[in-house]
Amino acid sequence: MDLKQLRAVITVAEVGGVTRAAELLHLVQPAVTRQIRGLERELGVTLFERTRQGMRPTEAGTKLIERARRALTELDRARAEIQPAPGEITGIVTVGLLESSADLLAERLVAALAHDHPGIELRVLTGYSSYLQQWLDDGDVDVSLLYDLAAAPPLNARPLVREKLWVVAPPSAGLRPDEPVPFAEVARHPLVMPAAGSGLRALVDAAAAKAGERLDITVQTNSMRLQKLFVLGGHGWTVLPGIGIAADVRDGTLTASPLRDPEVWRALVLGTSRAARSSPAVTAVATLLTTQVHATVHEGRWPSALTADTPPASRR
Incomplete structure (x- = not known):
């Protein structure tokens, strides 16, 4: 197993094909294919499945690629750290x-x-x-x-930093930064929520329990951008940290207010x-x-x- 083989495996996985990988590595296509097949013979496993959509890593290939990326990153880091210009942090x-x-x-x-x-x-x-x-x-x-x-x-x-969480709604709701909204009012609306298991969701669930409210959750997502998009689409209100909606409030895309009864900090x-x-x-x-x-x-x-x-x- 050598560095050229590892770089070939990682590049093929990233671009999904040998031809494009060879271009990025400045090699001919057969050379990249030989490196991958040589590594497969050495390890005794198949690293890629050949599909109509391109080269897809097998389970064994995925494990190797994860560790190979870390190994190459560490080598790049070591090279940068031991060859700095005088007085320069690299x-x-x-x-x-x-x-x-x-x-x-x-x-x-x-x-x-x-x-x-x-x-x-x-x-x-x-x-x-x-x-x-x-x-x-x-x-x-x-x-x-x-x-x-x-x-x-x-x-x-x-x-x-400590920051408050805010309730976020479409412009038609008319929420104001200087008028905090009670959690009970938030619970009366359908809600777009962060996915269960996230730290933000845990805070909202704890606030709901403290306020004695049940939440009407219409959709969950692990993307803040999608949370805001769903709010704009009329699928419900949501709860986000102030930093995540500051620009949207300034330009009038969304309206928002800090939560109260209880206040929620993170x-x-x-x-x-x-x-x-x-x-x-x-x-x-x-x-x-x-x-x-x-x-x-x-x-x-x-x-x-x-x-x-x-x-x-x-x-x-």
């Missing part, structure tokens, strides 16, 4: 952003990194907190924003693995991400959010 860092925060933070982080540490190659993944935490556990992400980490002892967690933390040694590049990205989060709050671009260092008396 390396590859994969950062995880909650989907709700990506629009506001991703470009700012990239711009700040390009200015302060141009030698760092940044890779950005987005998702719900449960996915990001799993990727962090598996080593696919180096540093990530996460929702609360009380139940995740293998991770280091630095508190960053805590965001910066998570890193306890098991992995943080490289200078990971430390630099974590520092910049923290700075951008705090700046976004202080600039008033993150609705009803408070930094973790805000005095308790100011949290109302």
Whole structure:
């Protein structure tokens, strides 16, 4: 098993065919085919199924590809870290952003990194907190924003922000940011909800129990974008963090109000693995991400959010 074989397997899986993979690898097609077949003979398994839609990894192929990606990423990272320019921080860092925060933070982080540490190659993944935490556990992400980490002892967690959840509705509902809506009123409407098992859904379910209300859920989704799309389509109201709907409220696409009776808060933390040694590049990205989060709050671009260092008396 060599690196050329691993790169061939990964590339074929990504593009779904040998011809396109050969173009990307700057090889002739028979060479790529030989690399894959050689690896299959060595391992004694079939790595791909040949279908009308292209090359599809088998179960064995999928397992190999997952680990091969990590191995090649680590080799690329090592190469970048041991060959830096004098005084320059270099390396590859994969950062995880909650989907709700990506629009506001991703470009700012990239711009700040390009200015302060141009030698760092940044890779950005987005998702719900449960996915990001799993990727962090598996080593696919180096540093990530996460929702609360009380139940995740293998991770280091630095508190960053507390924010309220908001009820979100079409423009015709006329919700206002300065007029919080009782949870009982929310429960009287059909609801579009985050998928069961997500941190956001757990908060909404806990608030419903506290208010003694049953929810009329019309559809569940693991996509914040789809939550908002379904609301616009008239399928119900939804509940989202303020950061996820700030732009929509400003341009009048949606209306929203903070929840009350009860208020619902979520805590965001910066998570890193306890098991992995943080490289200078990971430390630099974590520092910049923290700075951008705090700046976004202080600039008033993150609705009803408070930094973790805000005095308790100011949290109302």
